[in-house]
Ligand SMILES: NC(=O)C1=CN([C@@H]2O[C@H](COP(=O)(O)OP(=O)(O)OC[C@H]3O[C@@H](n4cnc5c(N)ncnc54)[C@H](OP(=O)(O)O)[C@@H]3O)[C@@H](O)[C@H]2O)C=CC1
């Protein structure tokens with residue numbers, strides 16, 4: 001049995017994909033997500049299409065019966081997830097992480113010595129379209145570290161080294177802050193050249209930091225990492241026809257950070273833009289734009305409001 005700890009957008013969509021393909025999956029999560037699924041089954045669209053009955057649990061006990069555990073909580077919820085794993089994981093059961101950011105797999109591994117932690121990466125966006133309905137709203141396939149426990153998982157690609165993949169995904173996730181601050185959906189935000197300019201500059205800043213650190217990010221979306229800023233800086237008439245189509249972003253997509261702000265939850269910004277700021281500091285480099293994005297997101301967590309591109313620039317100039 002596969003237990004998914006943290007059934008939300010990613011846990012329901014990926015766990016549901018595997019259940020639709022015939023795997024035995026139990027979703028562990030909160031009543032607001034799981035009660036409608038327990039009542040009416042789980043419905044998926046945008047990738048695999050269909051409805052499946054699912055086993056659900058509002059408590060972590062099923063972890064003890066799992067052959068494989070998938071952790072799909074937000075990074076801010078890791079302390080609680082780790083406490084559940086510590087209390088219920090059967091020794092020898094491997095863990096796959098499906099979380100953004102670089103540090104979550106090592107945080108879990110450090111907290112649970114002896115446990116095999118296999119990093120995974122989800123490149124696509126998932127939105128909730130109804131109480132029990134989860135929709136894949138952009139392109140891509142799940143990648144996980146190759147291991148006997150992950151071989152044969154449906155709709156998953158295995159690779160031996162996940163570090164470049166995680167860094168490649170982090171570059172795309174620098175947009176989570178820009179998207180969340182814009183107050184717009186992903187399609188509308190990326191259609192806006194001023195927003196794209198901020199993102200292009202944040203990625204360029206991050207690429208400089210990764211270069212100094214000797215890190216080569218993998219290609220995660222349609223383009224190699226070093227070509228992304230160039231594509232983002234193209235005029236609207238080009239980007240809005242070619243660029244948006246390459247990523248397959250539909251109009252309902254919105255970043256997971258925007259979801260958190262809308263729900264009044266703390267965001268993962270320290271694990272995304274904040275990761276670049278910390279790495280830059282290690283190498284004595286400035287990262288004023290990612291620092292500005294990080295601090296603005298923390299402000300908006302306290303006092304919700306949309307922040308225009310010009311204000312983000314002004315803050316970066318002050319932090320630089
Ligand atoms: N949403 C997306 O499109 C994408 C998300 N990601 C990444 O995937 C990861 C998961 O994100 P996402 O699916 O959006 O998150 P969600 O917030 O949608 O889902 C996580 C769920 O897990 C619950 N949860 C937290 N801790 C526990 C626990 N100890 N036991 C049971 N349930 C728990 C949360 O409840 P509560 O709110 O009460 O904490 C929430 O309902 C993140 O790292 C995100 O960045 C990656 C690609 C795309």
Ligand SMILES: CC(C)(CO)C(=O)C(=O)O
Pocket residue numbers: 100122123124125126138172173176186254255256257
């Ligand atoms: C898929 C993507 C990049 C969409 O912003 C994401 O990872 C997220 O929302 O956290």
